[in-house]
Amino acid sequence: MNFSESVKKALKTRDLSPTDLARLTGYTPQYIHNLLDGNRRWNETTINKACDALGLKIKVEPD
Template identity: 70%
Template sequence: MNFSQTVKSILKTKDLTPSALARMTGYTPQYMHDLLSGKRRWNETTINKTCEALGIEILIVSKEKKEERKVI
């Protein structure tokens, strides 16, 4: 799952719209819609502001570790 898909899923879970997320992050609704649709690329700042607004964090997990967890 990519970052945009993850954000969309979280928005749905929290009953938020992309426009609401835009207000929370200080971006325009159009800019947020463009990020979520793939018309614009996420950068470190937009990812950080989005994570902060949604109360989430990104964890880096190696593929090896991920595969080990599936087996167990």
């Protein structure tokens, strides 16, 4: 699962919209929609802000 899909799942679980995530992270709704649609790339800052806003943790595991 890619990061955008994980964020979409977290939004649905928490009954939040991408616009809510934009408000929580300080980004514009259009920017968040572009990230989620794959039109923009996630960077370390946006990933960290999204994780903080949604209570997500990134876990790296070997295959």
